Amino acid sequence: GACCSYRLRNALHPLWQSPLSIPGGSRQSPINIQWRDSVYDPFLKPLKISYDPTTCLHIWNNGYSFLVEFDDSTDRSIIVGGPLENQYRLKQFHFHWGAINEWGSEHTVDSKFYPAELHLVHWNAVVYPTFEEAVMEGNGLAVIGVFLKLGAHHEGLQTLVDALPAVKHKDTVIEFDVFDPSCLIPSCPDYWTYAGSLTTPPLTESVTWIIKKKPIEVDENQLEAFRMLLFTSDGEEEKRMVDNFRPLQPLMNRTVRSSFQ
Numbered sequence: 277g278a279c280c281s282y283r284l285r286n287a288l289h290p291l292w293q294s295p296l297s298i299p300g301g302s303r304q305s306p307i308n309i310q311w312r313d314s315v316y317d318p319f320l321k322p323l324k325i326s327y328d329p330t331t332c333l334h335i336w337n338n339g340y341s342f343l344v345e346f347d348d349s350t351d352r353s354i355i356v357g358g359p360l361e362n363q364y365r366l367k368q369f370h371f372h373w374g375a376i377n378e379w380g381s382e383h384t385v386d387s388k389f390y391p392a393e394l395h396l397v398h399w400n401a402v403v404y405p406t407f408e409e410a411v412m413e414g415n416g417l418a419v420i421g422v423f424l425k426l427g428a429h430h431e432g433l434q435t436l437v438d439a440l441p442a443v444k445h446k447d448t449v450i451e452f453d454v455f456d457p458s459c460l461i462p463s464c465p466d467y468w469t470y471a472g473s474l475t476t477p478p479l480t481e482s483v484t485w486i487i488k489k490k491p492i493e494v495d496e497n498q499l500e501a502f503r504m505l506l507f508t509s510d511g512e513e514e515k516r517m518v519d520n521f522r523p524l525q526p527l528m529n530r531t532v533r534s535s536f537q
């Protein structure tokens with residue numbers, strides 16, 4: 277049945293040496309979003325995003341992806357509204373991508389992969405004292421997912437792409453002190469939302485996912501810049517950082533809601 281195959285899928289996937297099964301794994305991510313099965317919820321509010329670009333700190337290659345990290349010691353960069361009961365603080369954003377343009381995103385829409393997916397990670401600092409504690413709680417995190425599609429050059433992304441050669445190897449970091457990530461979020465307010473998990477270890481079921489319906493456009497050179505990064509440290513045999521996405525997980529007893537009709 278679905279459950280054993282998903283356990284097999286997790287066990288087999290080379291990248292995530294995740295445990296054979298996640299304890300009580302009933303809300304794992306990513307999932308396929310079947311547009312026609314999503315349910316319009318008129319009570320969903322618009323998502324309110326207010327980021328302070330000066331809270332940007334650095335870019336770090338952590339050996340899975342590259343993270344742009346923010347100063348989350350105050351409420352200067354937050355999101356509120358949408359499906360959320362509290363405001364959530366921006367901690368970092370990162371991407372997942374493929375070796376080629378045919379795949380790379382973690383979520384799919386009607387089984388379609390995008391070449392890449394952006395995750396903006398926020399945590400519930402109203403209720404929890406630290407990010408590490410929020411990661412363990414059902415309402416601890418809120419992640420905005422934005423699909424990237426091949427198309428026009430993205431000016432805002434280019435400032436980030438220009439810094440990537442400095443973080444080519446695992447565990448390298450470069451200062452990156454002013455960046456407003458809202459330039460990476462489509463202005464169209466439409467989104468899907470569902471209860472899910474982290475897609476990398478510890479895979480905890482602590483994420484309210486907010487997946488933007490509209491993708492952003494980036495060009496081939498910008499996607500290629502992601503693919504020049506390495507999973508490996510300086511001096512090790514080079515392994516290109518590509519296909520850093522988790523396999524699709526079963527929907528189980530969940531409904532995906534939409535903010536639009």
Ligand SMILES: NS(=O)(=O)c1ccc2oc(=S)[nH]c2c1
Binds near residue numbers: 419476477
């Ligand atoms: N890929 S993701 O689900 O957005 C995500 C977000 C934050 C995380 O913190 C740890 S630890 N693993 C994480 C995975």
Ligand SMILES: [Zn+2]
Binds near residue numbers: 370371475
């Ligand atoms: Zn992610």
